[in-house]
Structure formats: C-alpha cells, structure tokens
Amino acid sequence: MTAHNLGYPRIGDKRQLKFTLESYWKGEKTVEELEAVAREIRYHNYQTQMNAGIQLLPVNDFAYYDQVLNMSTLLGVIPSRFRQKSYNIEVAFRMARGRAPSDDGHVCCASHASSKSKAGYAGAMKKWFGTNYHYIVPEFEQDTVFKLTDTRLFDEVDEALHIVNDGQNVQVKPVLIGPVSYLFLAENKETTISKLSRLPELLVVYQEILARLAEKGIEWVQIDEPILSLELEPEWQEAFVQAYGVLAKAEVKLLLASYFETLGEHVSLVSCLPVDGIHIDAVWGKTQLAEIVDAIPADKVLSLGLVDGRNIWKSDLNHALQSAKTAKQKFQDNLWIAPSCSLLHVPVDLDSEEGLSNELTGYLAFAKQKLSEVTLLSQALAGHNVESQLSENAKIIEARAHSSMVNNEAVQERLAKLDSIALKRQNPYTQRVKVQKPKYNLPLFPTTTIGSFPQTAEIRQARRAFKSEQLTEAQYVKQMQAEIKDVVDRQERMNIDVFVHGEPERNDMVEYFGEQLSGYAFTQFGWVQSYGSRCVKPPIIYGDVSRESAMTVAWSRYAQSLTNKVMKGMLTGAVTMLQWSFVRDDQPREVTCNQIALALRDEVLDLEAAGIEMIQIDEAALREGLPLKQRDWDDYLRWAVNSFKLTTSGVKNTTQIHTHMCYSEFNDIIQAVADMDADVITIETSKSQMTLLDAFVNFHYPNEIGPGVYDIHSPNVPTVEEMVVLIEKAAQNIPVERLWVNPDCGLKTRAWKETEPALENMVTAAKILRERFTLNPSA
Incomplete structure (x- = not known):
C-alpha cells in the first residue's frame, strides 16, 4: 500500500x-x-x-x-x-x-532597460x-x-x-x-x-x-x-x-x-x-x-x-x-x-x-x-x-x-427568519440614479480608487505594536488617524473625486473583519501562497457567525470629517469572506454565507446612519466561487447574489452601493452581476487591455462601471496616454455617463513613489477625456 x-x-x-x-x-x-x-x-x-x-x-x-x-x-x-x-x-x-x-534593482535586459515605453x-x-x-x-x-x-x-x-x-x-x-x-x-x-x-x-x-x-x-x-x-x-x-x-x-x-x-x-x-x-x-x-x-x-x-x-x-x-x-x-x-x-x-x-x-x-x-x-x-x-x-x-x-463553540443558538434563530427580509432595494437603479446624480454632483468620468493605499513599514509596525500591547489603544488610534489624514490630504492634492480612507488599520480585507466577528479564528503562522511572494493567512470559520459591534464606522466617520469630498465606506462582501477563508465543512456553504451577510447588513446600516452614504462592498471572489461543473452554477449564483442583496437591500435610494471584482471572466456571470444591482461596479480590466468588457457589449449592463485603467500588480507607472487609450476603449462599450475611472485593485502592495504619479496620471487622463467628450459627445 x-x-x-x-x-x-x-x-x-x-x-x-x-x-x-x-x-x-x-x-x-x-x-x-x-x-x-x-x-x-x-x-x-x-x-x-x-x-x-x-x-x-x-x-x-x-x-x-x-x-x-x-x-x-x-x-x-x-x-x-x-x-x-x-x-x-x-x-x-x-x-x-x-x-x-x-x-x-535588476536590469534584466540591457536592450530594453533604457526606456519605460518599451x-x-x-x-x-x-x-x-x-x-x-x-x-x-x-x-x-x-x-x-x-x-x-x-x-x-x-x-x-x-x-x-x-x-x-x-x-x-x-x-x-x-x-x-x-x-x-x-x-x-x-x-x-x-x-x-x-x-x-x-x-x-x-x-x-x-x-x-x-x-x-x-x-x-x-x-x-x-x-x-x-x-x-x-x-x-x-x-x-x-x-x-x-x-x-x-x-x-x-x-x-x-x-x-x-x-x-x-x-x-x-x-x-x-x-x-x-x-x-x-x-x-x-x-x-x-x-x-x-x-x-x-x-x-x-x-x-x-x-x-x-x-x-x-x-x-x-x-x-x-x-x-x-x-x-x-x-x-x-x-x-x-x-x-x-x-x-x-x-x-x-x-x-x-x-x-x-x-x-x-x-x-x-x-x-x-x-x-x-x-x-x-x-x-x-x-x-x-x-x-x-x-x-x-x-x-x-x-x-x-x-x-456537538461543540458549543460551533453552534450559536441566537445566530440560528435569526437565520430562521431570513424569509422576512426583502432582498430588493427600495427602487430600481433607473429611479435611484435620478436622486443620486444631483446628490453627489460628480463630473463625467469620476475618479476614485478601490480602497487601500500603500501599507508603509510604519503602518505595519504600529499594528504589530498595538497587537503586542506596546501601544495603547489611544496611541494606536491617534497614529492611524494621522495616516488617514495623510491619505485624505494626498487625494485632495491629486484632485480625486471620490475618496477612500486608505485602510491603514486593516491587515487584510478578510482578516480585518473576521477578527471582529464571532465564529472566526485566526492563526499566527497559517500562511498560504497566493502567487509569487504574495501570501495570505485565511481565517478559519469554525462556528456560527455574527457581529458583536460596529467594525468600520469610527474610521469612516473620522475620514469623512476631514473633507467635503464624498468618502466611501469599505467592506468585504460575504462571498469573498467565505471564499477566502477556511470554511467549516459541517453545514452548506450557503448557510455560512448568509450568516456573514446578516452581520454585514448591520454594518452597512450603521455606516449609513453615520452619514457614510457611498458604501463599497467588495466581492472580488464572486467569480472564483463558481463550481467547476457548469450544471451547478445556477444554484451557487442564486445564493451568492442573494447574500449580496441581503447585505445591501436595507439602505435608502440616495445611498450609493459600489462593489469591486477581480480576475473575473464576466461572460460567465454577467447576468448575476446585474442581478446584484450595485449602483457602481469596479472591475479589473487593464491586463486584458479592456477585453473583459466584451461581456458588456451584447448584455447592455444597466448600471455604472469603473473598468480598471492600470495594473496595480506591477511597479510600472502607466502614462496618461496609455490610460486615455484604455478609457476610450471602455467608452466603445459603456455609455460615458456611466463610466468611472479607477485602478484595477487596491494599492496596499505598492509604494507611494509608484502610487502618486500613477494616480496623478489617472486624474489627468480623466480630465482630458472630460474635455474631449464634452466638446464632442460622440467621440
């Protein structure tokens, strides 16, 4: 044997x-x-x-x-x-x-090393x-x-x-x-x-x-x-x-x-x-x-x-x-x-x-x-x-x-009442947009980022010091607020239209939330390779999931107090929380996902009540959660989409819901993406040179889209011209009044020396296109 x-x-x-x-x-x-x-x-x-x-x-x-x-x-x-x-x-x-x-630090090929254009x-x-x-x-x-x-x-x-x-x-x-x-x-x-x-x-x-x-x-x-x-x-x-x-x-x-x-x-x-x-x-x-x-x-x-x-x-x-x-x-x-x-x-x-x-x-x-x-x-x-x-x-x-650490009676009782919650927004997007446009008053091709900004050594050190009790909570909050103010000031200087707070307090988009939810556990050394040097430490969902208290409201409220620009609240969606964790295997994944969605629903409503009325719920892993057998897709997409709607359906018409997706082949899930009914979806498209938008040609996606205009996985700084070309390609498939301009993904893995010039070029590209399309709407 x-x-x-x-x-x-x-x-x-x-x-x-x-x-x-x-x-x-x-x-x-x-x-x-x-x-x-x-x-x-x-x-x-x-x-x-x-x-x-x-x-x-x-x-x-x-x-x-x-x-x-x-x-x-x-x-x-x-x-x-x-x-x-x-x-x-x-x-x-x-x-x-x-x-x-x-x-x-390496000149890989001398014949190409002299020019960034090559x-x-x-x-x-x-x-x-x-x-x-x-x-x-x-x-x-x-x-x-x-x-x-x-x-x-x-x-x-x-x-x-x-x-x-x-x-x-x-x-x-x-x-x-x-x-x-x-x-x-x-x-x-x-x-x-x-x-x-x-x-x-x-x-x-x-x-x-x-x-x-x-x-x-x-x-x-x-x-x-x-x-x-x-x-x-x-x-x-x-x-x-x-x-x-x-x-x-x-x-x-x-x-x-x-x-x-x-x-x-x-x-x-x-x-x-x-x-x-x-x-x-x-x-x-x-x-x-x-x-x-x-x-x-x-x-x-x-x-x-x-x-x-x-x-x-x-x-x-x-x-x-x-x-x-x-x-x-x-x-x-x-x-x-x-x-x-x-x-x-x-x-x-x-x-x-x-x-x-x-x-x-x-x-x-x-x-x-x-x-x-x-x-x-x-x-x-x-x-x-x-x-x-x-x-x-x-x-x-x-x-x-039979462990009590696995089973939470209160969570199970709330889940049993799921049918009483409406999964639709108050009104469809065609009506919501009529109240959102004047409320936010954004220019054509509004610019934003996906959420995170560079995680410097100082930020990581502060988080470690707080976790090891070398910093008091008050000291830690003060340092994170200083980082948030720095990010807000940078966005003001770059003239970005919709701000984010930069997420300095977050170690990982899943781990940060899981640490504040019951039913989750975290390892010290449970690292898994994602690609190259990129490692992730997936949480362990061992039991029923619930939220004990607000997770992001204080940070977002503080960030909004620093600017008159709109500040997006940033959450990780239930499917991504599920997909990027080690999930309990003793109940259907749908049940666990709904537990997470209910916890996030509470957070969304608390953000809205605190005056944060543009909220991004990232579902980067929606596509990757598709079963390998196509015959199983419909059932998965049913509960995956419903979990997103469960998270978002309680907000007002004027509250704008964003979502972000990575590495998605949208032909497979385009109807499900539309069914999610997010007001704005930002997607990763620069590596494909916008070919991922082909899925939107025949489908006529009804809401707003931000196709990524530069690859954040590379240290390359894209030129204004490169981004203009990509946005023009996007405009061939998406009406310009529904196009946003943004990077492919979050910027936590990049350095400021790459991030600032790239974002400055992105804003310049958007301004060029505003002028071009305003002067010639059929351009």
Missing part, C-alpha cells in the same frame, strides 16, 4: 521564500542567495515528507512564482516582449511582474480552478515554438535523487502539468493558430522531457490534468486520447491526476487512457467514487485522494477508510493513498500555532499533519494495528459536531 503526495507548500515554514524573493527584487540579495534559500526549503520539504512515511516524493512542485509559469519556461513559451538570447530566472520574473527598469507588461493572472491561488496565463503567439528552455526541472530531480538515496522505500516522482490542460489554460495572442492544432508539436517536447527523466532512473511521473474536472467539448476530450496515445510510449510510468471535483462524464474516457495510474479527488469528488472504482481496470494504479488538500479540518479517517476498503477489494496493492490535491493550498504546520484554543487546535490539520493522516490510512489498509489512532480520531469528529 503506497502513501504518496501530490505537492507540498513551497513558501517555507516561516515564509522564507517570500522574504528572500522580495529582497532579491529590491536588489538586496543575489540570485545565488535566492537559490540557496530555495534549496533549503526543498530539502526541508523532502525530509518532512519522508519522516511522515510518504513513499513517493513530488518534485517540481516548487516554484519561485507559480507552477504554470514553470511549465511555460520549461516549454519555451516565452512572449516575444521578454525573449533574450539565453534563459535565466529574470525572464520568468519579468513574465510574472512586468518589466520595470531599475525599479526592482517596458513589457506582465502576463495575465487568473485563479487556479476555484482556489485562491493564481497562475500566470501562458501566451501563444504566431511564432511560438515549443522547445526545452529551462533546466530547473532536471536539476531539482537530480537534487531530490541525491537526498533520497539513503531513504528506504522512497522514490522521486516528478510532477508536470499535462499537455492538454496546459493548452486549455493558454491564451492565444495575435495568432490565428488554434490551440489544439499545436498539440502534436507540444507532445514532442513532452516526450523529450519524459525521456530525460527516464534516463535519470525515474519510474513514476505525475501528470496533472485538472481540466478533467470541467465539462469539456468533444474536441478537448479527443485531445486526451491523442496526447496519451503518444505519451504512453515513454519509458516511465504515468500517473494521471485530476482534482477539485468529480470526473463527471469523463469516467469512461479516463479509464480507457493508456496510463499506468489514475489519481482522483475522493473528497470533493466523493459522490462518484463507486462509479470510478468500478470503471478503472484493476491492473492500473488507483490513487485515492482521501485527505482534503484544500481545507484545514481533521479528516474523518474512519469514514475515509470505509471508502478505501471497498476500492482495495478490487485493486489490492495497486491502491495508493494521497491528499485530494497538492497541499499547496493549506498552511505548513499546525505545531507552530500557539494562539488557538486547545479545543479548536484539536479539530485541525495543516500540511504536515495531513501527511500523517495519509500514512495512517495507508497503514490501516495494509493491516497494521492503528485502532487506537482511529478510535481517537472518531472521538474528535464526534466532539466537534
């Missing part, structure tokens, strides 16, 4: 990768120092997995930025704007972050199959040629082989993103060549990769094909037959891995592919387990992902064991046990936590603890005596179900 792992967190147990990357980008560390830290992390990861009893170690699960970008550089898929004579790590970083000469824009970024992880979208151009470019895969295999030489019964298992999924995720850029027509030439390079791995003595290669969890058109299904008919000739064994959902209608397709093993997600796809066990031939390896790789709750090992025993009757030693997916999506080690209650800690398992669960299941199936561990696990599962 084999225990294996699909992938392990790569940030390091103390976020070593994050801090070293950021120092390297600033020019404070050399590439040799960066690589040394990376080797230390990989070594520690291998040792942790071997010590836990994992017999097949994943290799190539490490990445400086993300694993899809790793595949792009391995396969030579480097956009022309970033190509140079020879490959180095800077090419990958420029693909991810854009080229900003001298801003990151700076390459960063690759598009998308969410990874419903998770909060991001990947850089591969770009195919007319002259794209697949070829082995980056040798890191083979170097890391050599490194891992050296480490496991002394290990007993341990093998190295390289991990690749499969060719069909890679093609599917890629974007065609200025080319007429269809993606699927490139499959044969792509397979040649995959064959070369597998051949080189075979030469190194590798027996198994894990090939991830996560698109098998989607509903695929026939031509994409046929691509799997074509691809694996070719790759099956390799001198290595292939473990085809799918995760995050059931295989759906692809069971017969997958079971007939000429691969040596198949991994399935038996947690999120448990409803199809019996069908899959029946369909897959017994001479193949069946890998069951029985430990949830996306959440932090202890597994119900006895329940999982029963599922596995049924499969073992057929597969015997060909049955492998694993997490459902890579453990990239959970924190590294629960043992580091000291601030959680003993009871809650007893219900949790992070990546390191999940390895032990995998091994324990494997041992139980192999007939080892682990009854005491299984009995203890059963007691924990039972205790959690």
Whole structure:
C-alpha cells in the first residue's frame, strides 16, 4: 500500500521564500542567495515528507512564482516582449511582474532597460480552478515554438535523487502539468493558430522531457490534468486520447491526476487512457467514487485522494477508510493513498500555532499533519494495528459536531427568519440614479480608487505594536488617524473625486473583519501562497457567525470629517469572506454565507446612519466561487447574489452601493452581476487591455462601471496616454455617463513613489477625456 503526495507548500515554514524573493527584487540579495534559500526549503520539504512515511516524493512542485509559469519556461513559451538570447530566472520574473527598469534593482535586459515605453507588461493572472491561488496565463503567439528552455526541472530531480538515496522505500516522482490542460489554460495572442492544432508539436517536447527523466532512473511521473474536472467539448476530450496515445510510449510510468471535483462524464474516457495510474479527488469528488472504482481496470494504479488538500479540518479517517476498503477489494496493492490535491493550498504546520484554543487546535490539520493522516490510512489498509489512532480520531469528529463553540443558538434563530427580509432595494437603479446624480454632483468620468493605499513599514509596525500591547489603544488610534489624514490630504492634492480612507488599520480585507466577528479564528503562522511572494493567512470559520459591534464606522466617520469630498465606506462582501477563508465543512456553504451577510447588513446600516452614504462592498471572489461543473452554477449564483442583496437591500435610494471584482471572466456571470444591482461596479480590466468588457457589449449592463485603467500588480507607472487609450476603449462599450475611472485593485502592495504619479496620471487622463467628450459627445 503506497502513501504518496501530490505537492507540498513551497513558501517555507516561516515564509522564507517570500522574504528572500522580495529582497532579491529590491536588489538586496543575489540570485545565488535566492537559490540557496530555495534549496533549503526543498530539502526541508523532502525530509518532512519522508519522516511522515510518504513513499513517493513530488518534485517540481516548487516554484519561485507559480507552477504554470514553470511549465511555460520549461516549454519555451516565452512572449516575444521578454525573449533574450539565453534563459535565466529574470525572464520568468519579468513574465510574472512586468518589466520595470531599475525599479526592482535588476536590469534584466540591457536592450530594453533604457526606456519605460518599451517596458513589457506582465502576463495575465487568473485563479487556479476555484482556489485562491493564481497562475500566470501562458501566451501563444504566431511564432511560438515549443522547445526545452529551462533546466530547473532536471536539476531539482537530480537534487531530490541525491537526498533520497539513503531513504528506504522512497522514490522521486516528478510532477508536470499535462499537455492538454496546459493548452486549455493558454491564451492565444495575435495568432490565428488554434490551440489544439499545436498539440502534436507540444507532445514532442513532452516526450523529450519524459525521456530525460527516464534516463535519470525515474519510474513514476505525475501528470496533472485538472481540466478533467470541467465539462469539456468533444474536441478537448479527443485531445486526451491523442496526447496519451503518444505519451504512453515513454519509458516511465504515468500517473494521471485530476482534482477539485468529480470526473463527471469523463469516467469512461479516463479509464480507457493508456496510463499506468489514475489519481482522483475522493473528497470533493466523493459522490462518484463507486462509479470510478468500478470503471478503472484493476491492473492500473488507483490513487485515492482521501485527505482534503484544500481545507484545514481533521479528516474523518474512519469514514475515509470505509471508502478505501471497498476500492482495495478490487485493486489490492495497486491502491495508493494521497491528499485530494497538492497541499499547496493549506498552511505548513499546525505545531507552530500557539494562539488557538486547545479545543479548536484539536479539530485541525495543516500540511504536515495531513501527511500523517495519509500514512495512517495507508497503514490501516495494509493491516497494521492503528485502532487506537482511529478510535481517537472518531472521538474528535464526534466532539466537534456537538461543540458549543460551533453552534450559536441566537445566530440560528435569526437565520430562521431570513424569509422576512426583502432582498430588493427600495427602487430600481433607473429611479435611484435620478436622486443620486444631483446628490453627489460628480463630473463625467469620476475618479476614485478601490480602497487601500500603500501599507508603509510604519503602518505595519504600529499594528504589530498595538497587537503586542506596546501601544495603547489611544496611541494606536491617534497614529492611524494621522495616516488617514495623510491619505485624505494626498487625494485632495491629486484632485480625486471620490475618496477612500486608505485602510491603514486593516491587515487584510478578510482578516480585518473576521477578527471582529464571532465564529472566526485566526492563526499566527497559517500562511498560504497566493502567487509569487504574495501570501495570505485565511481565517478559519469554525462556528456560527455574527457581529458583536460596529467594525468600520469610527474610521469612516473620522475620514469623512476631514473633507467635503464624498468618502466611501469599505467592506468585504460575504462571498469573498467565505471564499477566502477556511470554511467549516459541517453545514452548506450557503448557510455560512448568509450568516456573514446578516452581520454585514448591520454594518452597512450603521455606516449609513453615520452619514457614510457611498458604501463599497467588495466581492472580488464572486467569480472564483463558481463550481467547476457548469450544471451547478445556477444554484451557487442564486445564493451568492442573494447574500449580496441581503447585505445591501436595507439602505435608502440616495445611498450609493459600489462593489469591486477581480480576475473575473464576466461572460460567465454577467447576468448575476446585474442581478446584484450595485449602483457602481469596479472591475479589473487593464491586463486584458479592456477585453473583459466584451461581456458588456451584447448584455447592455444597466448600471455604472469603473473598468480598471492600470495594473496595480506591477511597479510600472502607466502614462496618461496609455490610460486615455484604455478609457476610450471602455467608452466603445459603456455609455460615458456611466463610466468611472479607477485602478484595477487596491494599492496596499505598492509604494507611494509608484502610487502618486500613477494616480496623478489617472486624474489627468480623466480630465482630458472630460474635455474631449464634452466638446464632442460622440467621440
């Protein structure tokens, strides 16, 4: 019985990768120092997995930025704007972050470093199959040629082989993103060549990769094909037959891995592919387990992902064991046990936590603890005596179900009365706008920002000092008020139309609210990589959620007192609070979301009563919450939209509700976005050069829209001309009287030296367009 792992967190147990990357980008560390830290992390990861009893170690699960970008550089898929004579790590970083000469401490390519106008824009970024992880979208151009470019895969295999030489019964298992999924995720850029027509030439390079791995003595290669969890058109299904008919000739064994959902209608397709093993997600796809066990031939390896790789709750090992025993009757030693997916999506080690209650800690398992669960299941199936561990696990599962910390009677009673709350605003937007326009008296193309401003070292230090009681509450409030006044003064100087208070008191858009809500808990070191050096520390929703007191009113009221301009109140929406947390798995997500929405509804009404009558409720994660199976979309969008309306429907007609969304492919959710009935929606569009607005061409979105005009993920400062062009593109799809001008997202990760000139250019661009469209309304 084999225990294996699909992938392990790569940030390091103390976020070593994050801090070293950021120092390297600033020019404070050399590439040799960066690589040394990376080797230390990989070594520690291998040792942790071997010590836990994992017999097949994943290799190539490490990445400086993300694993899809790793595949792009391995396969030579480097956009022309970033190509140079020879490959180095800077090419990958420029693909991810854009080229900003001298801003990151490195001159990446001398021929381009002299002019910002030649700076390459960063690759598009998308969410990874419903998770909060991001990947850089591969770009195919007319002259794209697949070829082995980056040798890191083979170097890391050599490194891992050296480490496991002394290990007993341990093998190295390289991990690749499969060719069909890679093609599917890629974007065609200025080319007429269809993606699927490139499959044969792509397979040649995959064959070369597998051949080189075979030469190194590798027996198994894990090939991830996560698109098998989607509903695929026939031509994409046929691509799997074509691809694996070719790759099956390799001198290595292939473990085809799918995760995050059931295989759906692809069971017969997958079971007939000429691969040596198949991994399935038996947690999120448990409803199809019996069908899959029946369909897959017994001479193949069946890998069951029985430990949830996306959440932090202890597994119900006895329940999982029963599922596995049924499969073992057929597969015997060909049955492998694993997490459902890579453990990239959970924190590294629960043992580091000291601030959680003993009871809650007893219900949790992070990546390191999940390895032990995998091994324990494997041992139980192999007939080892682990009854005491299984009995203890059963007691924990039972205790959690009946715990008073989980169940709040008052919250449950309020939820039972949900039907009595109207989910519609007093009047539709067409009537609301008639009272809002004269109330706010904003110019054409009104300018605003999304909420946060740069989080300086002084701000972060003050928050840490207050949390550690080195600052009194009065001292902390005084310092945050000084930061808010600074932000208000800067916005006055830049002549922005609608202000925000900058959110200096907020560490994270979810954590800040969760800390003030019951039913939430927070870790000290529960960091998870979002992309590159960006890490998040998701809250844990362990019980029923409610608001004890106002969360933002005092800060917003103070900010409004400093200016005559309109000050937006800023909240994080219920779906995003849910999606970016580790959510309790003992009740439907809809129920938990409604509990959060009721708490936010109270906050919205308190803001309005305090005179804050423009309120932004961010739903950055609405699109990413869509189920992977399209047949499940309608039900999700029903309760997701209703939760937003539950939050906002109690306000007056004159109160203007804004929302913000990131990384959204609006074609999928455009009707749901309209159903939310926000007065203004701001969206992230600059990386796509406004192509995301294509969704609004035929739909005729009825309310107001602020398409982002510059990418806040890059240190590049956009020119006035660049932003004018983008706004003009937006005006081709959206009536100018309903267009706002704003950045793509919040500015907390940027520095003031980039932020101020970018916003000054943005305001100038808006003024140019006001004059142009006022003089020529049909421009």
